Amino acid sequence: MTWATGLLAPDQPWAPLLVATPLAAALAAVPFGRRAPLLLVALTPFSGALAVLAIAQVWSHGEIVYHVGGWPPPLGITLRIDGLSAVFIATTALVATGVALFSLPKYGRQSKGETRAAFAFWPLLFAMWAGLNAVFVSNDLFNLYVALELLTLTAVALVALDGKPKTIAAAIRYLLFALTGSLAYLLGVIFLYGVFGSLDISALAISASPHAVVLAAGVVMTTGLLAKTALFPLHGWLPPAHSGAPAPASAMLSALVVKASFFIILRLWFTALPMAASAAFLQLLASLGAVAIVFGSVLALRQNKLKLIVAYSTVAQLGYLFLMFPLAGGGNEMQSWAASAWTGGVFQALAHATAKAAMFLAVGAMIEAAGEDRLDRLTGIAHGVPVAVFAFGLASLSLMGLPPSGGFIAKYLLLTSALASGQWWWAAVMIAGGLLAAAYLFRPLSRALAEADPKLFTPVPRLQQFIPLALAALSVLLGIFSAQPYALLQIGRVPGASEGLP
Amino acid sequence: MSAFLPILILLTSFTPALIIFFLPEHWRMLRTAINLTGAIAKVSLVIVMLAGVASGETYEFRFELAPGLNILLRADALALLFISLSAALWLLTTIYAIAYLAEGPNQSRFFGFFSLCVAATTGIALAGTLITFFVFYELLTLATWPLVIHRGDSNSFAAGRKYLAYTLCGSASMLIGIVWLESMTGPIEFTVHDRLLELDATTLRVIFVLLIAGLGVKTALVPLHSWLPAAMVAPAPVSALLHAVAVVKAGAFGIVRVIYDVYSVALVQQLGVGLPLAFIASLTIVYGSVLALRQDDIKRRLAFSTVSQVSYIVLGAALPGPFSTIGGLVHLVHQGLMKITLFFCAGALSERLHIYKVQELDGAGQRMPWTMLAFSIAALGMIGIPPVAGFVSKWYLGVGGLQGGQVWVLAVLAASSLLNAAYFLPLIYRAWFKPAGGGDGGLAEWPLGLVLPAILTALAALLAGVFAYAPYSPLSWVTFIVERNYGI
Amino acid sequence: MTSALLFAFSGVAVIAIGLFGLIGRWRIERRVIAFNLVGSGMFLLFGAVAARRAGVDADPVPQAMIITGIVVAFSATALFVALIERLVAETGRSTLPEDTPDEDA
Secondary structure, eight states: OHHHHHHHSTTSTTTTHHHHHHHHHHHHHHHHGGGGGGHHHHHHHHHHHHHHHHHHHHHHHOOEEEEGGGOOTTTSOEEEEOHHHHHHHHHHHHHHHHHHHHHHHHHSTTOOSOHHHHHHHHHHHHHHHHHHHHHHHBOBHHHHHHHHHHHHHHHHHHHGGGOOHHHHHHHHHHHHHHHHHHHHHHHHHHHHHHHHSOOBHHHHHHHOOOOHHHHHHHHHHHHHHHHHHTOTTSOTTHHHHHHHSOHHHHHHIIIIIHHHHHHHHHIIIIIISGGGOOHHHHHHHHHHHHHHHHHHHHHHHTOOBHHHHHHHHHHHHHHHHTTHHHHHSGGGGGSTTHHHHHHHHHHHHHHHHHHHHHHHHHHHHHHHHHSSOBGGGGTTGGGTSHHHHHHHHHHHHHHHTOTTSHHHHHHHHHHHHHHHTTOHHHHHHHHHHHHHHHHHHHHHHHHHTSOOOGGGSOOOOHHHHHHHHHHHHHHHHHHHSOHHHHHHHHTTOOSSOOOOOO | OTTTHHHHHHHHHHHHHHHHHTSOTTOHHHHHHHHHHHHHHHHHHHHHHHHHHHTTOOOEEEEEEETTEEEEEEOOHHHHHHHHHHHHHHHHHHHHHHHHTTTOSOHHHHHHHHHHHHHHHHHHHHBOBHHHHHHHHHHHHHHHHHHHTTTOSHHHHHHHHHHHHHHHHHHHHHHHHHHHHHHHHOSOBTTOOOOSTTSOHHHHHHHHHHHHHHHHHHHTOTTSOTHHHHGGGSOHHHHHIIIIISHHHHHHHHHHHIIIIIIOHHHHHHHTOHHHHHHHHHHHHHHHHHHHHTOOBHHHHHHHHHHHHHHHHHHHHHSOSHHHHHHHHHHHHHHHHHHHHHHHHHHHHHHHSOOOBGGGGTTHHHHSHHHHHHHHHHHHHHHTOTTSHHHHHHHHHHHHHHHTTOTHHHHHHHHHHHHHHHHHHHHHHHHHHSOOOSSOOSOOOOOHHHHHHHHHHHHHHHHHHHTTTSTTSHHHHHHHHHHHHHOO | OOHHHHHHHHHHHHHHHHHHHHSSSOOHHHHHHHHHHHHHHHHHHHHHHHHHHHTTSOOHHHHHHHHHHHHHHHHHHHHHHHHHHHHHHHHSOOSOOOOOTTSOO
């Protein structure tokens, strides 16, 4: 059994495998062509095992730092896996597996339609998976840039998959925003290199100081990343892109890709440059988040197409993520509520990832049953795809912040921090956001539950209905079994108060 | 075992829900079997728990969600009262619902959410902390919405929309209150008293208003009550559940918990929020009855009667003194028994004789004598005529009002009884003493599932009143709770 | 003025020109070129910044990063151009339609 304990030792070079495995699958998918889904047989268990290994390692040994090729920084690239990385890696594995399984009927060997989309889908999906994992394990700012670009390219290509003019336009708009964002990020990286001579996040953490240039670099980088995370007012590309993409792609985009740039913002301000954050900047971020919540929700209420409702919901929900900055960041780190605010924000990201993926996949099933996604054509769809509608409802729980979902735990943690720190206005925003989410989600849900003749709808394979249910159930389970993830997230967190709620 | 019994009781309704959701629509026998098994299992486990508590055991289940955020299920005396009531009534309502919906559509969906509803009520009853209470309270909202919109027509959806709007806003208010309070005091457990004494009075008042407003929506306090009559479009078993066991009672139960276990009666009086609450409750009592008079639809009349009657519980909680407390708490049980009887009967009348309006009741007593007998007993109890149980609660409330120096309470009680008489007596008169207007005559007292539950609950209401001073009656139980737990 | 400073200024100037091209309602091809300009300007700036840091010897790390960046920008441009070609083939125009997202097709 020594090989097993050896496998669990932290200096084994399996950390790069997290990126290499999906990348290899992406490369292999090209020659495999229409048999590409076969790769899932190897990829899914292997990546799943790696994710479990990551969590086990972090849980028992703490934060893992690995120098690729044995080269230490500043020449080499470091990979770091802490609690935050581990949960994101696991969530990515789960969502990507779900999306892949969901897409089997449409893009697998049985598909009868156009083959180019089926051909392109698998390498793009696997490459996106690799890019996501790369973001979550990289400890070097330039490595993150490369990973971000990989994500952008695969995401844009997936958006444009069906080739219609409107989606091509949406993809181009996305590409413009994303590339401009990358350039801004690069500019900040250049500044930081100029000041510190290293881009390694751990090195920056040690040598960072509240210098004006550092703050300026951070702000520029964050602005670029905000464009990729679609925070108000840089959100305009998201609704057309996420609603124009095929449902599995939308799931990956809304659930994971926008979270990757958010992850980098977290790394930047909580790990690399915590001392450089000014209170005004953090309040600005949260204010933009608050506006995003209200703006996105109001626009979601006005839509008549289901995919657009879900896309605007993403715009709104991403706003919640930024409310954690003034509560947990900057000088607040030493406060007793910082831990719950930070964990609450991450829980929100995770709950939203699983719930939104479930929602988009459920919507995909509903559209297949009804033929299109206009709301008036979806009346009574619960008689056609009852499990998918149930999954939609279950996922809505998380988005509305109602118990027993992960979204409720996140909301509760953020609310207590907001009130404990005296910044009660964020609490008001969160409550209002929850009510607005209920308004724009119960609208399609009611319509789906109306009376209708089941024979009007095309039957949808059971697999495509149960996968969203499984993902939605995950978001609920995150709310019930939340103690362990909470503890896991504290591993490797920036030193500060790790106390819980008062 | 003592840690698992509470969660087991919860699971007896939660597991059936999960199974029933995925049952094909036409598997009636299996669905009925699972429903009844769950209900009977729950009643049995509750009896086990009662026996255990009587012999000195404590039942507590703790589960950590996040540091400082715990789910706590504990069987204290008040919890046991509520859970016994809901377990017993759930069994009867299940039997009734199976008979009522016999060939209707979407039964798997209905019974799935029905069971979830009861699971949520169990959680509310057993909740040991404010946040646990809130979690299950929210679950109740979510589980009842699909029941309200069950028929799927535009009226149902409009009612559902109103229901959601009211209840979700109410819960937002409640969440703010809870989080605010707990940010200053730490998690609030119901058995740990006197935590709030160091806090600022104005803050405490504002939080009290937030909490009561949130709970008041479900309790249908004026002016937060209009969702209740609108929700009458739901099938009768839903109305029965909503009005006697689950939603409205949960709200009232929550108010009782807040006043007795979170704030304490002394603090409520000291802050001066007790009297305004009593006023609002009294206003609701009178206003509900006045509006009930103006309804032609039987179910709507009963709905407004509920609005009025549940506020007796709130009135009892808001007034100082042991008698009003006892009166309010015991009305929780009595009103449950009487109101569920009335709704069972109303549903039977509408299903068998297609009677929806007051005018159509003529001569119903000849065609459905047992049902109308149950109806009459329950109605008399509502009015407050001895020996049915309603009289007992009103008596105690009146005495409590006198003792606390609030003589106007007597006026409110008297007015309410008069109004109750005004809108119930005509129904009884029409049913028994007027000849039936057409129709084919003949006895219509079947199926048994529609009739028997009403008779049982009416009997229970009668016995609760006649044997009110017997050792295990609701009244004695409540007296015991008040004396032991609140020392008043 | 050292050569590093000269490169830095020219880098900034190129970025500025490129930014002007990115923002505003140009045809999309112009935006592609503008994006490449900004990228090239950034790399110039990067090289200059690195030179200032290293002193006598050239710092190899930024050189590696610049090369990587050029490759990344190249692939992005390739995707960009492919999308534009497809858009022109489908619609015959090379401006982004400015319609609102929720217009019915």
